[in-house]
Amino acid sequence: MAAGLLVVVPLLLVAVVAVVVLVLLAGATVGSADLLETTARARRHAVRGSVLAVVAAAVVAAVGPSALANLHKGAPHAAFAAIPALAGLAHLAVLALTERTWPHPSGPVRSARLAPRGLACVTPPGLARALTATAAALTVTVVVAVVLADPAGRSISVGDRQHGSSAGPFPGLPYGLPALVAVAVLLAASVLVLRLVVARPAVEGADAATDSALRRAGAHRVLRGALAATLLTTGPLLFFAGTAAQGVHDGWVGAAAVVVAAAGALAALAGLLALTLPAPRVPAPQPGAPLAVGRS
Amino acid sequence: MTLQIQVDVGSAVPPYEQVRAQLAGHVASGRLCAGDRLPTVRTLAADLGIAVGTVTRAYRELESQGLVTSRRRTGTVVHGAVPSGSDPGLGAAAAALGGRARAAGLGDERVVALVRAALLAPATAGG
Numbered sequence: 362m363a364a365g366l367l368v369v370v371p372l373l374l375v376a377v378v379a380v381v382v383l384v385l386l387a388g389a390t391v392g393s394a395d396l397l398e399t400t401a402r403a404r405r406h407a408v409r410g411s412v413l414a415v416v417a418a419a420v421v422a423a424v425g426p427s428a429l430a431n432l433h434k435g436a437p438h439a440a441f442a443a444i445p446a447l448a449g450l451a452h453l454a455v456l457a458l459t460e461r462t463w464p465h466p467s468g469p470v471r472s473a474r475l476a477p478r479g480l481a482c483v484t485p486p487g488l489a490r491a492l493t494a495t496a497a498a499l500t501v502t503v504v505v506a507v508v509l510a511d512p513a514g515r516s517i518s519v520g521d522r523q524h525g526s527s528a529g530p531f532p533g534l535p536y537g538l539p540a541l542v543a544v545a546v547l548l549a550a551s552v553l554v555l556r557l558v559v560a561r562p563a564v565e566g567a568d569a570a571t572d573s574a575l576r577r578a579g580a581h582r583v584l585r586g587a588l589a590a591t592l593l594t595t596g597p598l599l600f601f602a603g604t605a606a607q608g609v610h611d612g613w614v615g616a617a618a619v620v621v622a623a624a625g626a627l628a629a630l631a632g633l634l635a636l637t638l639p640a641p642r643v644p645a646p647q648p649g650a651p652l653a654v655g656r657s
Numbered sequence: 658m659t660l661q662i663q664v665d666v667g668s669a670v671p672p673y674e675q676v677r678a679q680l681a682g683h684v685a686s687g688r689l690c691a692g693d694r695l696p697t698v699r700t701l702a703a704d705l706g707i708a709v710g711t712v713t714r715a716y717r718e719l720e721s722q723g724l725v726t727s728r729r730r731t732g733t734v735v736h737g738a739v740p741s742g743s744d745p746g747l748g749a750a751a752a753a754l755g756g757r758a759r760a761a762g763l764g765d766e767r768v769v770a771l772v773r774a775a776l777l778a779p780a781t782a783g784g
Contacts, residue, residue, distance in 0.1 A: 466706035469667040473704035475660040475683070477694045477732065562703040569659055 377633050400571055403464055403564045410459025411582050418452035442536040446543030449590025453550050460557040466565050480555055483576040488584035499595040503537035506602050519609040528608030532598040540594050551587040555580055578640040585638050592632030599625025664705050672707050676715035684724050691737035
């Protein structure tokens with residue numbers, strides 16, 4: 362099964378990355394003619410960073426499993442569960458670089474709005490809530506799985522050694538802890554990159570609405586990647602937990618385990634779909650609207 | 658309407674003084690009121706494309722004038738305008754001067770030079 366996954370997962374990744382890149386590039390080309398040159402350039406910079414971020418995440422996700430398989434021949438390595446979050450970190454690293462290299466004001470006369478801005482102004486509330494809920498679900502999944510797992514933490518058993526049954530893989534401590542730690546690091550890094558989105562310079566000549574839309578789009582990309590990585594961590598853990606539990610339990614417990622496994626599969630699918638959530642559009646500039654920054 | 662400030666990096670006036678003078682002007686005119694929060698030093702420096710230390714110096718001078726207060730939690734907040742004296746018509750006269758100067762196409766430095774010249778005149782006459 363592990364060998365099959367090593368073939369299927371990279372193929373699935375290539376398909377998802379191709380779709381995401383096409384969606385991002387399509388979004389970048391629509392309506393550019395209505396934007397100021399500086400705004401269009403900034404948006405191209407953002408889209409280029411977004412595409413590179415998805416590619417970086419895909420490379421980590423594709424290379425990670427085979428690298429770990431080469432390191433640990435035989436049983437799947439426990440750090441497999443952390444690969445989606447590691448891919449998410451690669452995604453964030455490229456987005457952070459994009460924000461750090463954002464075009465700076467260069468004209469002799471520059472202006473700035475005196476409105477303070479913070480995380481609340483740019484963070485999409487729906488994505489933030491979904492990310493918080495998914496992280497909470499992951500924590501609950503790992504805690505429950507650690508309690509139910511065998512002492513070794515890789516399977517679940519019912520009854521004693523002679524007459525009982527055992528099933529795995531089960532996300533006990535060896536799988537759950539790396540996943541939980543990696544997602545915690547991912548969430549902390551997401552907040553740091555959101556701060557970069559807030560602090561980066563406003564686009565020269567852009568009005569306040571355009572600047573705000575560009576920042577919201579940047580924050581959307583950050584949270585979209587983090588949500589996808591967290592869902593792709595939580596989903597497989599739920600799926601394997603449910604599948605293993607269904608193998609050793611009958612009756613209503615077994616039925617509940619099937620529901621858990623199905624929820625895990627749906628969460629993983631939602632993680633892939635989250636990557637295609639379109640970022641907010643940048644509006645055409647309004648005549649007479651206040652500038653966000655600089656004219657020369 | 659969103660307030661703005663401008664910095665001309667080619668001007669003879671240092672950028673920190675340009676920032677300080679414009680913020681002080683907004684406070685004196687009442688466009689920035691007590692309790693209004695200013696952007697963080699880093700945000701303003703990034704938007705203007707100038708060094709963080711430049712904005713820090715401008716904010717520090719405003720704080721020493723009693724126009725703003727900086728706290729770790731709340732950031733930099735407008736404290737209120739320094740009283741301009743007993744003549745309430747001064748503000749209106751300054752606003753009228755500003756309006757006429759803009760209408761005549763005069764730059765900030767030229768207007769300030771005119772005001773300085775007007776302030777020097779009584780002293781010269783008296784001395």
